[in-house]
Amino acid sequence: MMGQHSILTVNNLNIVVSTPHGVTQTVNDVSFELEAGKVFGLVGESGSGKTMTCMSLLNLLPDEAKVVEGSIKFRNKDILNCSTEDVRKVRGSEIAMIMQNPMTAFNPVRNIGCHFIETLRTHLHINKHQAREMAMAYLEKMDLPYPENLLKQYPFQLSGGMLQRVMIAITMSLNPSILIADEPTTALDATNQLQILKQLDRLRNEYNTGILLVSHDLGVIAQMADEVAVMYGGYIVEKASVLKLFNRPKHPYTRALLQSRLGLTRRKEKSVKRVSVSHRNLINRETACPFIERCGDADHTCANNRLELKEYEKDHLVRCVKLQ
Amino acid sequence: MSWFIVKRVTSLLPILFGISLITFILLHLTPGDPAAAYLRASHIPPTDEAVATLRAELGLDKPLYIQYVNWLIKVVQLDLGISYVSKNSVWEEIMLHFFPTVQLAFASCIFIIVISLPIGMISAIYRGKWIDQFSRIIAFVSVSMPAFWLGFLLIYFLSVKLDLFPVLGRGTFAHLVLPSLTLAFPYIGTYMRLLRTSTLENLNEPFVVYARARGLRERRIVSRHVLKKSLLPVLTGLGMSLGNMLSGAVIVETVFAWPGMGSLFITSILNRDYPMIQGCLLFMGAIFVVCNLLVDLTYAFLDPRIRWEGGKK
Amino acid sequence: MLKNVKRKLLSHKLIMISSLIIFFMTLLALFAPFLAPNDPNLVDITHKLQGSSSKFPLGTDHLGRCIWSRLIYGIRTSLGTAFLVMGLTMIISIPIGIYAGFRGGWVDYLFMRICDILMAFPSLLLSLALIGILGPGLGNLILAMVLVQWIFYARVIRGMVLSVKKQNFILAAEVCGTPTLVIVIKHILPTIISQVVVLAFMDIGGIILAISGLSFLGLGIQPPGAEWGMMINDSKPFFRTHPSLMLYPGMMILIVVIAFNLFGEALRDVLDLRKE
Numbered sequence: 086m087m088g089q090h091s092i093l094t095v096n097n098l099n100i101v102v103s104t105p106h107g108v109t110q111t112v113n114d115v116s117f118e119l120e121a122g123k124v125f126g127l128v129g130e131s132g133s134g135k136t137m138t139c140m141s142l143l144n145l146l147p148d149e150a151k152v153v154e155g156s157i158k159f160r161n162k163d164i165l166n167c168s169t170e171d172v173r174k175v176r177g178s179e180i181a182m183i184m185q186n187p188m189t190a191f192n193p194v195r196n197i198g199c200h201f202i203e204t205l206r207t208h209l210h211i212n213k214h215q216a217r218e219m220a221m222a223y224l225e226k227m228d229l230p231y232p233e234n235l236l237k238q239y240p241f242q243l244s245g246g247m248l249q250r251v252m253i254a255i256t257m258s259l260n261p262s263i264l265i266a267d268e269p270t271t272a273l274d275a276t277n278q279l280q281i282l283k284q285l286d287r288l289r290n291e292y293n294t295g296i297l298l299v300s301h302d303l304g305v306i307a308q309m310a311d312e313v314a315v316m317y318g319g320y321i322v323e324k325a326s327v328l329k330l331f332n333r334p335k336h337p338y339t340r341a342l343l344q345s346r347l348g349l350t351r352r353k354e355k356s357v358k359r360v361s362v363s364h365r366n367l368i369n370r371e372t373a374c375p376f377i378e379r380c381g382d383a384d385h386t387c388a389n390n391r392l393e394l395k396e397y398e399k400d401h402l403v404r405c406v407k408l409q
Numbered sequence: 410m411s412w413f414i415v416k417r418v419t420s421l422l423p424i425l426f427g428i429s430l431i432t433f434i435l436l437h438l439t440p441g442d443p444a445a446a447y448l449r450a451s452h453i454p455p456t457d458e459a460v461a462t463l464r465a466e467l468g469l470d471k472p473l474y475i476q477y478v479n480w481l482i483k484v485v486q487l488d489l490g491i492s493y494v495s496k497n498s499v500w501e502e503i504m505l506h507f508f509p510t511v512q513l514a515f516a517s518c519i520f521i522i523v524i525s526l527p528i529g530m531i532s533a534i535y536r537g538k539w540i541d542q543f544s545r546i547i548a549f550v551s552v553s554m555p556a557f558w559l560g561f562l563l564i565y566f567l568s569v570k571l572d573l574f575p576v577l578g579r580g581t582f583a584h585l586v587l588p589s590l591t592l593a594f595p596y597i598g599t600y601m602r603l604l605r606t607s608t609l610e611n612l613n614e615p616f617v618v619y620a621r622a623r624g625l626r627e628r629r630i631v632s633r634h635v636l637k638k639s640l641l642p643v644l645t646g647l648g649m650s651l652g653n654m655l656s657g658a659v660i661v662e663t664v665f666a667w668p669g670m671g672s673l674f675i676t677s678i679l680n681r682d683y684p685m686i687q688g689c690l691l692f693m694g695a696i697f698v699v700c701n702l703l704v705d706l707t708y709a710f711l712d713p714r715i716r717w718e719g720g721k722k
Numbered sequence: 723m724l725k726n727v728k729r730k731l732l733s734h735k736l737i738m739i740s741s742l743i744i745f746f747m748t749l750l751a752l753f754a755p756f757l758a759p760n761d762p763n764l765v766d767i768t769h770k771l772q773g774s775s776s777k778f779p780l781g782t783d784h785l786g787r788c789i790w791s792r793l794i795y796g797i798r799t800s801l802g803t804a805f806l807v808m809g810l811t812m813i814i815s816i817p818i819g820i821y822a823g824f825r826g827g828w829v830d831y832l833f834m835r836i837c838d839i840l841m842a843f844p845s846l847l848l849s850l851a852l853i854g855i856l857g858p859g860l861g862n863l864i865l866a867m868v869l870v871q872w873i874f875y876a877r878v879i880r881g882m883v884l885s886v887k888k889q890n891f892i893l894a895a896e897v898c899g900t901p902t903l904v905i906v907i908k909h910i911l912p913t914i915i916s917q918v919v920v921l922a923f924m925d926i927g928g929i930i931l932a933i934s935g936l937s938f939l940g941l942g943i944q945p946p947g948a949e950w951g952m953m954i955n956d957s958k959p960f961f962r963t964h965p966s967l968m969l970y971p972g973m974m975i976l977i978v979v980i981a982f983n984l985f986g987e988a989l990r991d992v993l994d995l996r997k998e
Contacts, residue, residue: 140618143621143622145621145622147613169627173621173624173625173626174624175624176621176622176623176624177623177625178624181623182619182622182623184615184618184619184622185615186615189614189615189616190616190618191616191619192616192637192638193616193638193714194637194638194641194711194713194714195633195634195637196713199633200623203629203633204623204625207623207624207625207626207629208624239713241713241714255623423838424839424842427835427838427839427842428839428842428843431839431840431843435855436855438855439855549980549983550976550980552927552983553927553931553976553979553983554976554979555931555934555935555938555951555954555976555979556935557938557951557954557955558954558971558972558975558976561954561958561961561968561972562972564961565961565965565968569962653844655844656844656846656847656850659847659850660935660938660939663938663939674847674850675850678850678853678854679858679940681854681857686851686854686855689851690843690847690848693843693844694842694843694847697842697843698842
C-alpha cells in the first residue's frame with residue numbers, strides 16, 4: 086500500500102565502521118520508505134546510527150564506514166551500486182541534504198554566491214548571470230533580506246539561522262524529490278528553529294518534497310513528521326505513524342524517551358532504570374536486545390532471542406520480544 | 410583592509426630598528442679596532458697616529474650611541490659606507506648583486522610550486538598509495554640533501570655528462586635552471602608534505618561533505634574548495650622561505666658562480682670587508698622582514714576571515 | 723607507559739634502521755685510528771688522484787691523501803661538532819626558556835622582544851655574519867651557530883613551560899609551598915624534557931647540514947683537518963675528471979642526515995608529540 090507512492094526505499098541496511106579498536110556494527114537491519122510530500126522522522130540519541138543512515142542514502146559514507154548488506158532504491162535506481170557519476174547527478178538535484186551545523190557546512194574562504202551558483206550550474210545548463218538571478222530569487226523566497234548583498238558575503242559573516250536558510254534556498258532551487266535534513270535545528274536558537282521548520286514545511290507543501298527529518302528533539306518530530314522511526318543502538322526499535330507513536334508508544338525505549346520529554350509538566354519519574362535481572366556476561370551480544378542494559382522490563386528472554394521488527398498492530402512495528 | 414595594512418606596516422618599524430641595532434652592534438664586536446682594520450685593508454701601516462686620525466675622521470672617538478645615530482642617519486640616506494676591498498659604494502654593489510638573487514629566488518618558487526603542489530595534493534587524495542609513499546621518500550631526501558652536493562651532482566650529470574645545461578655563471582634562461590632547482594630542492598619536500606597535511610585536514614571538513622551532497626564534481630571540490638583553503642598555510646610558509654632563500658643562496662651561488670647577494674656576502678666575509686658584511690646583513694634582514702610583511706598582506710587579501718577582522722576595527 | 727614506548731621503539735622499522743646507521747657511524751668515528759688505513763692528513767703528491775687500490779680503498783685526493791681515511795675521520799668532525807653545538811645550545815636555552823616562561827612579567831617581555839629581533843634574520847645569514855666578524859675556524863663556527871640557534875629553542879621551551887605552568891599539579895605544588903627551584907627541577911623539567919630531546923634530535927640533521935655547508939664555504943674547520951663539506955669544496959677543480967672525490971663525502975652527509983632525520987621523526991611518532 087505504502088510502496089506505491091514511495092520514492093526512496095531502504096531495505097535491510099547494515100553498516101559497519103572500522104575503528105582502531107575493531108569493527109563495530111553501527112546500523113543494523115534498517116528499513117523504511119520515503120513518500121512524496123511526507124515527512125519521515127528519525128529519532129534517537131547520538132551514536133544510534135542516524136547520521137550514518139543519512140550519509141549512506143547519498144553514498145557519502147566516510148572511508149572507514151561501509152554498507153555490508155541491504156539496498157537503497159531511489160525511483161528504481163540502486164544508489165549503492167550506481168556509478169559514481171550517476172550518484173553525483175542524483176545528489177543535490179534529486180536527493181538534497183541539509184547539514185547539521187550550518188556554520189561549518191560552507192567553505193569559509195568562498196562567499197555564499199560561489200556556493201549557490203556552482204550548485205545551480207552543476208545541475209542546470211545555465212550561465213552565470215542566470216544562476217545569479219535564480220539564486221537571488223530563491224534567497225528572497227526564504228525571506229532573506231538583501232539577497233544581492235548576501236551573495237557577496239562570507240559564511241562567517243552570517244548567523245547560523247541565516248546559513249541554514251541559505252542551505253534550504255539552495256535545496257529548493259533545484260526542486261529535489263527528497264530532502265535529508267540531519268538535525269537541521271540542533272545548532273540553532275528557538276526562534277530560528279521555528280523559522281527553519283516553517284520553511285521545511287513549505288518545501289513539503291509547495292514542492293511536494295519527501296523529507297527525512299532526523300532529530301533527537303521529539304518536539305520537532307511531533308510537529309513535522311507523518312511517520313516516525315525510533316532508533317537505538319543501530320536498530321529501528323519502533324516505527325509507526327506519528328499519532329500512534331506519541332499516543333501509544335510500545336517499546337520501552339520509546340516510552341522512556343517520551344517520559345523524559347514530558348518531565349517538564351509531570352512529576353518526574355525515574356524514567357530509565359538500569360537492568361537488574363541480567364548479568365553482563367550472560368548477555369549474548371549477537372542476539373541480545375541493544376536496550377537490554379537500560380531496560381526496566383528486561384529479563385533472560387531479551388538476551389537470547391533474535392530480535393525482529395514485527396507488526397504489533399497495523400502499521401505499527403516494534404522490535405521487542407516482550408511485545409510479540 | 411587599509412587599517413590592517415597600516416597596522417602591519419607600523420609593527421614593522423620596531424623590528425627594523427632592532428635589525429639596525431643588531432647589525433651595528435655586531436660590527437663593534439669586531440676583534441681589534443675598525444680603524445686599524447680599515448688601514449690594513451687599504452695597505453697602510455696602522456701606526457698610532459694614522460689610527461687616531463682615521464678614528465676622528467670616521468667618528469669612532471665619539472660615544473657609541475652618537476656613532477649609532479650618525480650611522481643610522483646615513484643608512485636612511487642609503488649611505489652604507491665604502492667597501493674596504495673594491496672601494497665602491499656598498500649600496501651600489503648591493504644593488505648590482507640583488508637582482509640576480511631575486512631572479513634565482515623567484516625561479517625557485519616556481520619550481521617549488523610546480524613540483525610540490527600537484528604531488529602534495531595527489532598524495533593526500535591517494536593517501537597510503539604508492540604515490541604517497543614516494544612523496545614521503547622524496548621529502549626525506551630533499552630535506553637531508555646538502556645543497557652544494559646536489560648542485561655538483563646536477564652539474565656533473567646534466568651539464569658535463571649530458572650537456573643539457575650550461576655549467577656555471579649567469580646569462581641565458583638555461584643558466585637559471587640548475588641553480589634555482591638546487592635552491593628549491595629542500596623546500597620542495599617540505600611543501601609537498603605540508604600541502605598533503607593541510608589537504609587531508611580539509612578533505613575531512615564538513616564543507617567538503619556538503620559540497621559532495623550538493624552533487625559537485627570531485628574535481629571541482631578539490632580545485633575550488635580544498636585547494637584554496639589548503640594553499641593558505643603553504644603560502645605563508647613560502648613567503649618566509651623566500652627570505653630564507655636569500656641565505657640559502659649563499660651556498661648555491663657559490664657552487665654555480667652566480668653573481669648575486671650570496672656571492673657578494675661570502676666574498677666580503679672571506680675578505681673581512683666589514684662595511685660590506687654590515688651592509689649585506691642589514692639589507693638582507695630588511696628584505697626578509699619586508700617579505701614576511703608582504704606575505705601577511707597577501708594572506709589577508711586571500712583569506713576573507715582575516716580581511717574582515719582587520720577591517721572591523 | 724615506558725614499556726609501551728619500548729615495544730613501539732623495537733617494532734618501529736625506521737627507528738631500527740636509522741639507529742643502526744647512527745650506531746655504526748659512531749663506531750667508525752670512535753675507532754677511526756684503527757679503521758683508517760692511512761693518516762688522513764698525510765700529503766703525498768706522488769699518489770695524487772689515484773683510483774681505489776689495496777692501500778687506498780677509495781683512492782686519493784688532489785694532495786694524495788687517503789679518501790677513505792678522511793671520510794672516517796670526517797665523521798668525528800661532523801657528529802662531534804653537531805652534538806657540541808646542540809649541547810651548548812641546550813645548556814643556554816633550557817635555563818633561559820624556563821626562566822622566561824616561569825617568571826613571566828617583564829623578563830618574559832624582554833625575552834620575547836629579543837626573539838622578535840633575532841628571528842627577523844634568516845638564521846644561517848646571522849651565523850654567516852658572525853663568522854665573518856669573528857673570523858673563520860671551527861671554534862668560531864660553533865660559537866656563531868650556538869649564538870644564533872639558542873633563541874629558537876629557548877622560545878619553544880618557554881612555550882612548553884607556559885602550558886605546563888597552567889596545569890593543576892604545578893598549582894598543587896605551589897599551594898603546598900614547594901620552593902620554586904624544586905618545582906622547576908622536579909616538576910617542570912621532567913615534563914618538558916622528552917619533548918625537548920625529540921626536538922633536538924629532529925634538528926641535529928639540519929645542524930650537520932649547516933656545518934658541512936659552512937665548511938664547504940671555507941668558514942669551518944681549516945686545512946688540513948678532515949670534514950666532508952670541505953672535502954667537496956677541495957674537489958671542486960677536479961670533479962669533472964674525478965667525480966668520486968665529491969661523490970663519497972656527499973653520500974656520507976646524505977646518509978648521516980637522513981638517518982638522524984628518520985630517527986627524529988620516528989622518535990616523535992613513538993612518543994606521540996605531534997602537537998608541536
